[in-house]
Amino acid sequence: MNHPVLRVARPTDNLPALLRFYCDGLGLQKLTSFAAHNGFDGAMLGHPQAPYHLEFTHQPGHVVGRAPTADNLLVFYLPDAVEWQAAVQRMEATGFMPVPSYNPYWDQQGRTFEDPDGYRVVLQQAAWAL
Structure with a gap:
């Protein structure tokens, strides 16, 4: 059975800062990007073999603002303790500190x-489980 590929798309006012957070900090790869495509710039991030990717877009001259609440989450499950610790350390080494x-x-x-x-x-x- 084929499973769909998930794309999570959202606009931003600061594409370069998001690329730093998600690529340098979180370790995602820029899979592709575009500029001035129908008035939008953007990038798709993820891992080439993963069944998901994140798309961030920016429309010059249009303000989208910040997240509506502190409970808007993307959750990445990393069951291996060494891999999880390396991911946390990479975020902190890139200058992103945990928040409560x-x-x-x-x-x-x-x-x-x-x-x-x-x-x-x-x-x-933790391992992902229903």
Whole structure:
């Protein structure tokens, strides 16, 4: 059975700062990018073999603002403790420090980081399960 590929797309007012957060800090790769495509600039980030990617777009002259709440999350499950610790250290070495989670559940086994637009990413040291 084929499974769909997930694209999470959102606009930003600061594409370069988001690329630094998600690529340099989080370790995602820039899969492709575009400039002045129907009035938008953007980039798609992820891992080439992963069934998801993130798309960030910017429309010059249009203001989108920050995240509506501190509970807008992307959660990455990293069950391997060494891999999880390396991911947390990479974020901190890039200058992004953990923030307290709005929902304290995420602080029990994870670290939460806020991107330049106020959206939050949780690095959860656990296996994904329903």
